[in-house]
Amino acid sequence: MADSAVKAADAAAVHDQLEQIERNMSTLQRVLTTPYPVAQTPKEVIWTLNKASLYHYIPVTPPEQRHPIPLLLVFALMNRSSILDLRPGSSFVEYMVKLGYDVYLLDWGTPGLEDKNLTFDDYVLDYLPRAVRKLKSFSGASEFSLLGWCIGALITTMYAALRPDDGLKNLILLTAPLDFTDKQCAGFIRWVNDQHFDIEKILANFGNMPGELLDYGAKALKPVENYITNYMRLWENLHDPRVVESWHAMNTWVTDLVPLAGGAYRQLIIDFYRNNRLINGTMTLRGERVDLGNIRADLLNIIATEDHIVPPAQTEGVMAAIGSEDKQLLKIPGGHIGMMAGSSAIKRTWPQIDAWLSQRSGD
């Protein structure tokens, strides 16, 4: 009697296990083959130019509770800006909108072959100032805050140095690759400084730098984590919908690749990585010298301590060169992306950004 009950219980347990395996397999298939609906925060397009778009996020707080100075977010040229609005409950944009910031996002779009000659000159002196003009006319504000991340931080830094009278009040830099003095530090610097790395040959072949090559470069810096541990983490947590959802959203963002305009890539490698022109003071855009001493906006420079793509050494040294009177360097534990989009970002990075910015947003 007892034996048959045990057998039945074991059979039920095996059945349960098989069902669980089936569920896991279908979850795995869904996650790996379908995109997650990223960037869900309601927004409107208020300006477009070529592939670039300026989004305004619909405010959710009453006007009297809003910060009067709008915030413009500028992400890197490679990868999508949707990382700033990854998924509900885990979106920096949503977080800031709920806190009463008037948030705008400049999305660079996907460059085509017709954009292969676009350079930082165009992004810094054409696209960004035009987007800022539209932001100011749309919001009615004369001052604004800028948040730049990765290459977006490089663009915003140069803009802040070249157009200090445009109304820029606050500048927030996230993992900004600005100082390439240390040629031995981790990251891409060793690879792109090799004599066999022929930038002209790459661009002659592809026109723009393909997203797949950029993605390979970023992943190859931590191959085991990106190609093995990442998938093992998903496999081990297939029963946990929270982990699966987070992984799915991040994977959707990581696999949505964007090429980098050829002219901008050439400049990035030759002028910045190889010749360190920004720090040497020899960087010019359309004949105008980029002098970091001209930056007057209040500055918050955020570094991810475990960043392998933009090592801290490429950001720390720039503080002395920047002319702002109110400047602060903030070191946050985490990686290049995890610092702003991981679970710890909600507890650590975002509140610190808000704490700094709310004091300087005209309240």
Add this chain to the structure above:
Amino acid sequence: MVAAQRRTMYTRQIERGRGAGPRLLCGQRMRKVRRFVSQPSDKGNAVNPFDPLGFWRTTQDSALDSWSKSMVELVNSQPYAEATARMLDSYLSMSIPMRKLLSQTMEQTLSQFNMPSRTEVISLAERLTNIEMRLDDMDARMDDILRLLKSVASAEASVAAPPAAQPAARPARATATRATNGATPSGGARRSRSTSASAKAR
């Protein structure tokens, strides 16, 4: 009951196997017990000797960690940088002539079919971008003109405001004026209309 005692109890029951009784071993409860037993007794480094999977997982984690560290060291080394750069270079050297040949053939074929080539489409797209730039310039000028108009309107309103504000400030006197001078109310009404128009423009 403390966790360690509970774990020992469950372990004994599992060791006894079927003797532990069907209630303990069935379905969800069995999974719960097995999961609990397979956890390390301490969140630190201790390995549960009764859990071969746990032991395997710990070994695997430490192996992955050391593998990851050595791979990071490798990709950050000069020989790796040189090797990848050489590989990319040789791939590009081989593919450039192929691409050139393909694009020439394609261009000829498309022109024979009276269709635009990629180069022509690209040049069209560049011209469109230039037109967009001009449109954006015009948009900027329109914004400037609107701003100027608004400032002119508000200046007009401020010129018109004191006489219009006077009756509101001193209602008794205004009533008296209106009663004595028939022309003033219509003038006042005109001014207030222009004020409201300028307010609308604002």
